[in-house]
Amino acid sequence: MKILQNKTLTDVSGFQAIGIHSGIKKSGNKDLGIIYSTKPAVAAAAFTTNIVKAAPLQINMENLKISQNTQAIVVNSGNANACTGAEGLNHAHQMTQTVADALGLSSSEVLVASTGIIGVPMPMQVVVPGIKAACELLATGTGASAAEAIMTTDSFVKSITVEVMIDEKPVLISGIAKGSGMIHPNMATMLSFLVTNANISKSLLSETLKDSVSDSYNMISVDGDTSTNDMVIILANGTAGNTLVEKADGNYGKFKEALDFVNKELAKLIAQDGEGATKLIEISLYNAKTQKDAKVCAKSIISSNLVKSAFFGSDANWGRIMCSLGYSGGNFVPEKVDILFKNEKGTIQLVKDGAGIPFSEEQAKEILDQKYVNIVVDLKDGEHGAVAWGCDLSYDYIKINGSYRS
Template sequence: MKILQDKSLTDVPGFQAVGIHCGIKKNGNKDLCVIYSQKPAVAAAAFTTNIVKAAPLLVNMKHLEISDTIQAIVVNSGNANACTGAQGLEDAYKMSETTAACLNLPPNQVLVASTGIIGVPMPMHVVIPGIKAACSLIPDGSGASAAEAIMTTDSFPKQITVEIMIDDKPVFISGIAKGSGMIHPNMATMLAFIITNANISKALLTKALKDSVSNSYNMISVDGDTSTNDMVITLANGMAGHPLIDAMDKDYAKFKNALDFVNQTLAKMIAKDGEGATKLIEVSLYHAKTEKDAKICAKSVISSNLVKSAFFGSDANWGRIMCSLGYSGGDFSPDKVDIFFKNAKGTIQLVKDGTGIPFSEEKAKEILDQDYVNIVIDLKDGEYEATAWGCDLSYDYVKINGSYRT
């Protein structure tokens, strides 16, 4: 697998994309994008587990139910179109219909995504002209502009493109994502759009995405809030020209491994860019009794606000990690647990067999002062493992979210 540093969505054969400023955001930043496949693409998606779902999710669930293929995604930032009632649903459908008309597609072949402030009516007087303008600019657009257009409080655009070979044909997988706050396992305020020229059946694309999401976006947490708008959408247009992947063979495994890499890379970018964050925290948990126990325990640690706060202050408060393991609901033996902190500055053990051991506070602080810290937890109770990602919780998180709406 090759990581293509300077490539984006528009380098995937058969796909075009553009991001523009249409007027939703008052600061002039890009706020609307369109992603277009020149031929019908099989689609798979995952949506928030929050029972309060934004209007675009309801539209997408309907469109994916009635259409075997998708050709376009329209995304706006700055307004979530959530908790906006019947008018919000009508507006979401209008966004898909307008995009479809501009691209000469059936409306049910267009998916919609929105992110931003909840409970505010969509400013359709700028959105509709914006969609028309964006569609007219698609041939000359760029994946980079699309990545910028989906940002809200993100501090940097999140994108990744990789290349693999299947049956001697180049297959590209490229993704963009947004997410900074309201991030918690079972998807989070996050959007991700993954496109590929792979030739794969809808059933296996759906399986690959479902499995991949469970080990990427569902293993990150910034603040413990699960959003109303979370979604991950994957489109595969088949233009690579290799034989159809319709069995779980070596070609499927190669595709799935690349998809996992793309999704985990984007997930880590989201975790690193948590609102006000100063550090990326990675939890590596080993030797759990079951995969479920491993994931539950890892997510509990990465979701703990007390753990996050301690890391912001570079405080080696390992007791908070033990505490978060204890209330996780995972099955493990507390008197077997080992805990280490690790990064480029070295490795230090703080807990052995569930009990604190003497360690150098100075060495611990040197490790914790870095912008990446790996919490290594060994349950010594089985053969399963899990990885979770998150960030510290800083003063700036409160500042950002204390005035997000106003």
């Protein structure tokens, strides 16, 4: 597998994409995107665990059930189309129908996504003309413009493309994502759209995506809020020409490894871009009794606002890490725990066998002052591990979210 620099969605055979300004955002920034497979494709998706699900998610869940072919995704930023009742469902359906009419598809072959302010009706007077204009321009569009169109409070575009050889055919997986705030394990205010030219069955693609999401997007936390609009969608159009991947064989292993890599890299970019964040924090947890214990403990650390605040201040307050482990619900023996901090500035151990040990405050601060810090936790209680990602919690987080609607 190799990372393809400066490549994006439209570099994957059979895919077109575009992002435009339709008028949803008053700022003039791009706010509407289309992703389109010129060939029939299968799709899989994962959605928020929030009981309050935005209209687009409800439409998508139905469309994925009734259609074996999914060729397009329409997405807007600036309005979440959430908590908008029957009108919101009608608007989401109108968006899929407008794309379908423009591209010669059935509305059930189109998926829809929205992100932005909750509870405000969609401005369909600009959305519908915007969709029509975007569809007309698809052939000249770029994946980069689509990545811009899905951004809200994001400070940078999140995109990655990789290539893996299957049956001596180059198979590409390319993804874009947005996410900055309302990010919490079990997905968050985040959208991720992936395309691949792999020839893979819909059932196996769905199973693979579910497993991949569990170890990537479900292992990040910015602020503890799980949104109404979160989703991950992947389209696979089979244009690579490889033998159909429909069982867990060697070809499947190659595809899954590449998909996992793409999703984890996008998840880390989302965590790094947490609203007001100054640092990316990675939890590497080792030797838990079970896989569930490993994930629960790692998530608990990365979700702790006290841990996040300490890291913003470069305070080596390891007690907060032990505390978050203690209330995690994970099964472990406190008297066995080791805790270390590490990055390019070095490695320092702060806890051994559940108790603090002498360490250099100066060295600890030098490590914590960096933009990336790895918290290493060894439970010494089994053979299972987990990785989670998040960020520090800064003053700017309050500033951004205190005036989000204005």
